[in-house]
Amino acid sequence: MAGNSQRRGARQSTSKKGASAGTGGKGRRALAGRGATPRAEERTGHPAQRRAAAEARQRADRARQRQRAEEAPELLLGRNPVLEALRAEIPATALYVVPDVVRTDERVTESVQLAAxxxxxxxxxxxxxxxxxxxGALHQGVGLQVPPYGYAHPDDLLALAxxxxxxxxxxxxDGVTDPRNLGAVVRSAAAFGAHGxxxxxxRAVGMTASAWRTSAGAAARLRVARAVNLSRTLADYQKAGLMTVGLxxxxxxxxxxxDGFADPVALVVGAEGTGLSRLVREHCDVVVRIPISRETESLNVSVAAGIALYAAARARG
Incomplete structure (x- = not known):
């Protein structure tokens, strides 16, 4: 008899069964899919992901190398640079000499005497x-070991003021990369009464031995601070009541x-060639220019800073 489940080989009809048990939503979640496909750089094992990981490791290695270089003593080389640095009394920890040059060059002889x-x-x-x-750099038989510079915090300059x-x-x-320009600006800042x-x-030079030497000893009297983010530092200075004046x-x-140099001022100078970056310029309350002849394209950053600092010193009497 059709539908008789007792008969051998017959199949029971499913039309008479009740509702089957649900899946508890598992089926619906399975049909929902996995969302948007990740970018190639985010897929584990993808060539693009491996390249991105390798680039990240290289950036981290370069950052560690920069950190180690900044924390390690610097060796200032050459007979004239070493003698000038010792005359300027920049901080130093040792003088290296090749014995033969001491007897043949009066500059090395004077360097040995100053070090002693x-x-x-x-x-x-x-x-x-x-x-x-x-x-393998040219050393001329003499070198001065200079310790890492001890930077101040930007807020410390406000306390000094x-x-x-x-x-x-x-x-x-902002992004000055030549240590001689940094040293020259430090020298002018000290000469015209800046606080730091x-x-x-x-992406900027620090207080290297070359910057120390160019400052002609002014770096021993004027504090140099290092900012993690210059734009944020300028914003903090604005909150403290300083006028940010770009050049x-x-x-x-x-x-x-x-006519605002007699008031609290943060004078902002830009990098060689490119000048002020966009973000830093946006944090300047006013941007001033130095009038020069049309035949001259621009001024060196240290020269321009010196002129502006002289104007500020004059305004302050």
Whole structure:
């Protein structure tokens, strides 16, 4: 008989059964899919992901190398640079010399005497060893070991200004990469009564031995601070009541027409060639320019900073 489940080989009809048990939503979630397909860089094992991971490791390695280089002593090389640095009394921990050059060059003789007067260790090394220490750079048989510079915090410059009893005058340098320009700006800042100089932590030069030497000893009297983010530091200075004054060839106001230098000021100078970056310029309350002849394209950043600092010193009497 059709539908009789007792008959051998017959199949029971399912039309008479009740509702089957549900899946508890598992089927619906399975049909929902897995969302948008991840980018190639986010897929484990994908060639693009491996390349991105390798680039990230390389960036991390470069960052660690920069950190180690900043924390390691620097070796200033050459007879004239070493003598100038010792005359300027920049901080140093040792003087390296190849013995043969001491008797043949009066500059090295004077360097040895100056180092001895300061109590610096005099270390004699062979030429082959000195070649290795200097990485093959021209050393002329003499080198001065300079310790890492101890940077201030940007807020420390405000505290120094408060203790001085004078309106704050701070110089911020946006992406300057030549240590001689940094040293020259430090020298001008000290000469015209600024309370300090701020440099960015990345993509900018720090206080190297070359910057120390160019400052002609001013770096021993003026604090240099390092900012993790220069734009944020300028914003903090604005909140503290400082006027942020940018310096650029296409500025809105001539330098001799600007009358705010007697007030608290952060003078912002840009990098060689490119000038102020977009983000830093957006954090400037006003951008001034130095009038120059049409035949001259631009001024060196240290020269421009010196002119603006002189204008600020004049305005402050």
């Amino acid at each position: 007067d300061r109590g610096l260790p005099l270390l004699e090394v062979g030429k082959a060893e000195f070649d290795r220490m200097s990485g 408060h203790d001085s009893g004078r309106p704050p005058l701070i110089v911020a340098m 100089v701020v440099v960015p932590q990345r 650029a060839g296409d500025g809105d106001v001539d330098l001799h027409e600007y």
